Amino acid sequence: MTAAGERAAYGLALESARQTAYPPGEYVGQESFMTATEIRALAGRAGIGREDRVLDLCCGVAGPGRLVTTETGCRYLGVDLDPGAVAAARLAAGDLPCRFDVRRVPPLPRGPFDVVLLLETLLAFRDKRPLLAGVAAALRPGGRFALTVEEGAPLTAPERASMPASDTVWPVALSDLVDLLEQQGFGVASVEECSEAHRGTASALADAFESDGAAISARIGQRTLDDLVAAHRLWAEWLAAGRIRKLSVVAVR
Numbered sequence: 001m002t003a004a005g006e007r008a009a010y011g012l013a014l015e016s017a018r019q020t021a022y023p024p025g026e027y028v029g030q031e032s033f034m035t036a037t038e039i040r041a042l043a044g045r046a047g048i049g050r051e052d053r054v055l056d057l058c059c060g061v062a063g064p065g066r067l068v069t070t071e072t073g074c075r076y077l078g079v080d081l082d083p084g085a086v087a088a089a090r091l092a093a094g095d096l097p098c099r100f101d102v103r104r105v106p107p108l109p110r111g112p113f114d115v116v117l118l119l120e121t122l123l124a125f126r127d128k129r130p131l132l133a134g135v136a137a138a139l140r141p142g143g144r145f146a147l148t149v150e151e152g153a154p155l156t157a158p159e160r161a162s163m164p165a166s167d168t169v170w171p172v173a174l175s176d177l178v179d180l181l182e183q184q185g186f187g188v189a190s191v192e193e194c195s196e197a198h199r200g201t202a203s204a205l206a207d208a209f210e211s212d213g214a215a216i217s218a219r220i221g222q223r224t225l226d227d228l229v230a231a232h233r234l235w236a237e238w239l240a241a242g243r244i245r246k247l248s249v250v251a252v253r
Contacts, residue, residue, distance in 0.1 A: 006084055007061070007082060007084025007085050007087070007088050008084070008087075008088050008091075009219060009220070010219075010220055011031075011061060011088060012219070013215070013216050013219035013220045014209070014216065016212055016215070017205070017208035017209050017211070017212040017216065018205065018208070020208045020211075020212075021201065021204040021205045021207070021208040022035060022201070022204070023035070028063045028064065028066070028067045029061060029062075029063025029064075029066065029067075029092060030063040030064050031060045031061065031063065031120075032064075032119060032120035032148075033120065033197075033198040033201040033202055033205075033235070033246070034064065034119060034120065034148065034194075034198075034201075035197070035201065036067060038194060038197070038248065039064045039067055039068065039119070040067070040068075040071065041192075041248075042119075042146050042148075042248050042250070043068045043071075043072065043146070045146065045189075045190055045192075045248075045250045046115050046117075046144045046146035046250050047115070047144060048068060048072045048074050048114075048115050048146075049072055049073075049074070050072060050073035050074065051073065051074065051075060052072070052074045052075065052114040052115055053074070053075050053077075053111070053112070053113045053114045053115070054068065054069075054074045054075065054076050054077070054113065054114065054115045054116075054117060055077050055079070055108070055109060055111070055113045055115070055116045055117070055138060056068075056076065056077065056078040056079070056116075056117040056119075057079060057105055057108070057116065057117065057118045057121070057135075058079070058080055058081075058105070058118065058119075058121035058124070059078030059079060059080050059085075059086075059089060059100070059117075060080055060082070060085045060089070061085050061088045061089045061092060062078045062089035062092070062093065062098065062100070063092075064117070064119055065078045065089075065098065065117070066089075066092060066093055066096060066098065068117075069093075069096050069097065069098050070096060074115075075097065076096075076097065076098045076099065077098075077099045077100070077101065077109060077113075078098065078099070078100045078101075079100070079101045079102070079103050079105060079108075079109060080100075080102065080103075081102065081103065081104050081105075082102075083102045086100045086101070086102045105131065105134065106130045106131050106133070106134035107134055108134040108135065108137070108138045109138065110138070111137070111138040111139060111140065111143075112138065112139060112140035112143065113138050113139055113140065113143060114139075114140060114143050114144070115139075115143060115144045115145075115146060116135050116138060116139055116143070116144075116145050116146070117146050117147070118135070118145070118146075118147040118148070119147070119148055120148050122147055122148070122149055122150070122172070123150045123168065123169055123170060123171065124168040124169075124170070125170065126170045128170075128172060128177070128180055129180055129183075132180050132181060132183075132184050132186075133184055135184070136184035136185055136186065136253055139253045140253075141253060142252065142253065143252070143253045144189075144250055144251070144252055144253075145181075145186060145249075145250070145251045145252075145253065146248075146249070146250050147248075147249050147251075148194075148246065148247065148248050148249070149172065149174070149177060149246070149247040149248075149249055150169075150171045150172070150244050150245075150246060151171060151172065151173065151174045151177075151244065151245040151246070151247050152171040152172075152173070152238075152243060152244040152245060153171065153173065154170070154171065155169060155170075155171070162230075162234060163230075163231060163234055164227035164228075164230055164231045165227070165231070171244055174191070174245075174247065177249075181251050184253075185253055186251040186252065186253055187251065187252050188249065188250075188251050189250045189251060189252050190249070190250045191247055191248070191249050192247065192248045192249075193245060193246065193247055193248075194246045194247070194248055195239050195242075195244075195245045195246045196239070197246075198235075198239055198246040199235075199236050199239035199240050202232045202233075202235040202236040202239065203232070203233075203236040205232050206229050206232035206233050206236065209225065209228055209229050209232070210229055213225055213229075
């Protein structure tokens with residue numbers, strides 16, 4: 001099976017459970033804890049409007065990007081390292097004025113852009129400084145950086161051992177992130193907490209994956225399903241306990 005086919009099969013395996021987990025109208029193809037309402041709210045706080053040049057980093061299959069493009073008329077470019085995800089995003093976008101590129105970031109595509117989005121993937125960057133420098137360079141003066149943040153202290157060794165794919169789990173303290181943003185010429189315009197909402201979404205997704213477990217494991221394997229459920233249970237636990245906070249941030253260059 002091609003990379004595009006594998007990614008499409010993975011998404012199809014989880015589609016029914018994801019539809020079940022989100023409230024009506026809140027699932028738009030996202031691969032995260034954000035709801036459609038939260039995506040719209042962040043896009044609004046970032047001031048995304050018609051003809052704005054928007055760069056969506058680590059876009060995956062670009063459910064949020066397609067929503068934002070449809071509702072704002074922006075000029076959208078989504079980038080992701082996974083060619084299967086990009087192929088799926090292109091297929092799902094249909095006639096929407098979306099462009100996609102397969103690439104590792106950083107470095108970022110050349111701008112200038114009016115808005116850079118980074119939804120649910122800052123966590124994957126152990127060293128965040130090169131990424132933020134790239135975002136600053138890609139934005140025009142006055143451009144906006146809209147992102148979600150997993151805020152907290154670094155994982156302990158036992159926590160890292162318990163979290164599947166922990167090599168992509170690098171929380172950051174809010175004060176450290178603000179310092180890094182300021183070093184790149186950003187001012188933080190708004191910070192909103194969404195920890196409790198995302199705890200509920202993580203729990204609902206874990207429940208839905210378990211309920212549809214037989215069908216999901218038949219497509220992606222039991223080990224992959226077990227890791228998926230374990231990760232969602234841990235996120236729900238950490239968010240409930242305050243070990244990790246989920247934040248929605250807009251910074252202005």
